[in-house]
Each structure stands twice: as structure tokens, then as C-alpha cells.
Amino acid sequence: MKVILNFFKKIISSAIKGAEPVTAPADGAVRIYTRSEHNISRAQISDNALKVLYRLQKEGFDAYLVGGCVRDLLLGREPKDFDVVTNADPDQVRKVFRNCRLIGRRFRLAHVCFGREIIEVATFRGASEEHNDKQVLNKEGRLLRDNVYGTIEEDVWRRDFTVNALYYNIRDFSVVDFVGGMDDHKAATMRLIGDPDMRFREDPVRMLRAVRFAVKLGFKLDPECEQAIHNDVQLLSSIPSARLYDEVLKLFLSGYALQTFEMLRHYGLFGVLFPATENSLAVEDNGFPRLLLIKALENSDNRIAEGKTVTAYFLLAAFLWEPVQMLAKAKMAQGEVEYIAYQDAASEILAGQIRSTALPRHISMAMREVWNMQPKFHARIGSKPSRLIGHPRFRAAYDFLLLRSETGGAEPELAEWWFKYQHASDNEQRKMTQPPRRAANGKSGRKRSYQKKAKDSASKTDS
Numbered sequence: 001m002k003v004i005l006n007f008f009k010k011i012i013s014s015a016i017k018g019a020e021p022v023t024a025p026a027d028g029a030v031r032i033y034t035r036s037e038h039n040i041s042r043a044q045i046s047d048n049a050l051k052v053l054y055r056l057q058k059e060g061f062d063a064y065l066v067g068g069c070v071r072d073l074l075l076g077r078e079p080k081d082f083d084v085v086t087n088a089d090p091d092q093v094r095k096v097f098r099n100c101r102l103i104g105r106r107f108r109l110a111h112v113c114f115g116r117e118i119i120e121v122a123t124f125r126g127a128s129e130e131h132n133d134k135q136v137l138n139k140e141g142r143l144l145r146d147n148v149y150g151t152i153e154e155d156v157w158r159r160d161f162t163v164n165a166l167y168y169n170i171r172d173f174s175v176v177d178f179v180g181g182m183d184d185h186k187a188a189t190m191r192l193i194g195d196p197d198m199r200f201r202e203d204p205v206r207m208l209r210a211v212r213f214a215v216k217l218g219f220k221l222d223p224e225c226e227q228a229i230h231n232d233v234q235l236l237s238s239i240p241s242a243r244l245y246d247e248v249l250k251l252f253l254s255g256y257a258l259q260t261f262e263m264l265r266h267y268g269l270f271g272v273l274f275p276a277t278e279n280s281l282a283v284e285d286n287g288f289p290r291l292l293l294i295k296a297l298e299n300s301d302n303r304i305a306e307g308k309t310v311t312a313y314f315l316l317a318a319f320l321w322e323p324v325q326m327l328a329k330a331k332m333a334q335g336e337v338e339y340i341a342y343q344d345a346a347s348e349i350l351a352g353q354i355r356s357t358a359l360p361r362h363i364s365m366a367m368r369e370v371w372n373m374q375p376k377f378h379a380r381i382g383s384k385p386s387r388l389i390g391h392p393r394f395r396a397a398y399d400f401l402l403l404r405s406e407t408g409g410a411e412p413e414l415a416e417w418w419f420k421y422q423h424a425s426d427n428e429q430r431k432m433t434q435p436p437r438r439a440a441n442g443k444s445g446r447k448r449s450y451q452k453k454a455k456d457s458a459s460k461t462d463s
């Protein structure tokens, strides 16, 4: 690996100097795709990103678009955001842009702000094999901190997948490809740059990124990457739970939740993120728990496709619903009262989940509220329904009830009643929540006649 890298570096560094345009070396180790050889047009690039690129270039620096935006532009898709890399260091970037602030501890970056759009400008990073006092690895070989600036030909090795390592050069509108990213892009393949096991050891989150991008782009994983995931799944459990939570949000709230779930399960990654859910899926007998989860994922994808919002807590509540049920039932079998059993089960399952992926407190509280409201849907007489409907979490809890009723976990009639109740007038609502009429009259009638009889007989005795 190192030999190849050094050989490669020798070729490239002679090709790239200062602000000179990059030219392809004779043996083709770096490929330059000229403007006519690719489909990225400036019309697809955000005006603000173009401003940043041109301005850096005008100041004498190199400036490229890199990463996800180049990959997405090549597919004709609108990128989520535009990332710029340059040979200017962060302080130099700050001097060029007034609307700029520096962020990041592990690696300093510049954010150039245009209203709500932020263009991230990173300085080329140094090569990852040159561990020095500015780079810190833990004992498993995971990169904890680095702050080494480098050249473009070093920067490329720091990136994860070949299709994420294409550089769009503002100088001549070419795409610069050091690692065969363009071929992989055409072949719709996610391939790691360098040795897959080493790259996953450096940063196990790359396993999740592989799945996320493969699903989003409709790409497949290269067999070596698949094999390495197979070997390295457990490395993920060493990642701080807060980072895994962030990644979980990206995995499941980007419109491809169902496919992502299936692919994560296929590679054994889902169980590291949601061990309790994985266990419950393993013991499912009639398909219901799986169905509820699948339905929740599908609904969430559909909502995103319709431009609606989705909430993390709803999906997470669906992920952990079955584990909570299973645990609560086990507790009830040991004699715990139903209400307490469910409360305790929810606490235990949430505490267990937090060990895998952190859950911000407002999220776990909202999950609990959705769960706690499920039994309350059964109380349909008196003032309880009107109180329940006024709960800030009612809508989510009702959607959850629908999900349960659609997948056999609650009576469809119950969900229908609540649908009607929500759309009824005040008067109709009052009627719906009255005790059944005959029983009410009969009861109070009986009571009255009994009281009357008692009174009559008492007065008779008194006289």
C-alpha cells in the first residue's frame, strides 16, 4: 500500500504544482476528464459555491468542488450541499471572505455563509499514513484527531470511497480523478480507497456510509468492501454513541429508510445500532413486529417523498416498540402489574438503546409519551378522550395507533373510533363519549326506585 502510495505521490506531485492546472501523467495514474468528457455544468452548481470557487481562484489559490456534490452532479442530481477544498489554509480563507467563520476542533474548516446557505471550505488534508504529532490514533488504529494540511494528492487518500473523491476544478471545469472514481461511478460501485479493512479500522462509521450511499445512489458495494464489512462489523460498537445517533438520523431520515434497513440487516450492521430490535426480529413468530417496523419505515419514506416532515422519535418508537412489549410481557408473567411492567420495560429498553446510539433526552421522552398513550386510547367514555386529544403528542400517538391497527397490533375499530372522534363536532364528541344510554338509565332508574322504596319503607316504619 505504502509503496503504491509513494509511487503515486511522485507522479502526482510533479503534475500538480501551485495554481497550475492539473495535467495527466503519461501512465494515466491520474485522469483528467475535460469539460466535454463529463456532464457537470455550472448551471447545476449553486451561485454561492461558484462565488467561493472563483474568489479563491482570483486570490491565487486552487479551488475545487469535492465529495458528495461532484458525485451527485455526475448523476444529474441536486446536491444536498457544496463542499469546496483549497490549498489556502483556514486563516487565509478567512481573510478572503468577510462572511466566514472557522469551525471544528478535529480539523479546522471555514464556513462561508450566504444567508441560509453555507459553503464549507476545507484545506487539503495531509496523507493519513504519515502519523505525526498532529495526528492521533487509538490502539485499534482509529483516527481520533488530525490537523495536518497537505496537497490535493494527499487529500484524496483521506476520503472514503472512490466516487466521493472526485474533484471539480474551477480553473478549467475538468474533473480530476486520482483513484478510478469515474469508472466506479459509471459502474455504480462503492469502492473504498485503499485497503478496506484498514479504512474501516480507521473509521468504522464508513461501513454505515457505504450502505447509506449505496442505497441513496442505487449503487452496489464492491465485493472487497462487503467482505471487510463482514469482518469488521463489531468495530462499530467502539464509536461514541452520539456519533452513531447522528449517523442513524442520516440513515433513516433521508427518504430511503426501508431499503437502508434491509441492507443494514443484510450486512449485520443493524444489530449493532439496535440490538434489542434485532433480537425481537429474530424471535418474531407471526410477522407482526416486523410488519409494524416495515410500515413505519415505508410511511416515513412516503412522507419525505411528499415533502412532509418526519420525526426521529416516531421511527425510533416504532423500532423499539416490540422489544418494550416483549420485556413488559415477561415482567407481567413474573407478577408485575401491567402499567408498572410497561413503564419499567420502556425504561430498560431506552437505557439499553442509549448504550448503542445516544438518544437526546427530548427524543426519548417523546418516544415514551407515544408508547404511554397507546393504552389510553381504550378509555372512550367521559372526559378522557377530550383530554387525550389535547395532548401535544396526540397526533404522533394516533399515527402510531394507526400503524398498530394496520399491522394487527390493535383493533381497527379502535382506530376508526378515534378518527371519527377527531373529526366530529363538539356535540357529536359529547355523544360519542357518553356512557351507553340504556345502561345509564336502567342503572340510575334502578337506583332511584330502590332509594324511593327504601324511603317509603322507612317512612312507613317511622310512622
Ligand code: ATP
Binding pocket: 066, 067, 068, 069, 080, 081, 083, 158, 159, 160, 161, 164, 165, 203, 205, 206
Ligand atoms: P452527503 O452530503 O450527500 O450525505 P457526502 O459524500 O457529501 O454525502 P459528507 O459527510 O458531506 O458526505 O462528506 C463530504 C466528503 O468528505 C465525502 O464525500 C468524503 O469524501 C469525505 N468524508 C466524509 N466523511 C468521511 C469519513 N468518515 N471518512 C473518509 N472520508 C469522509
Ligand code: MG
Binding pocket: 067, 068, 069, 080, 081, 083
Ligand atoms: Mg456533503
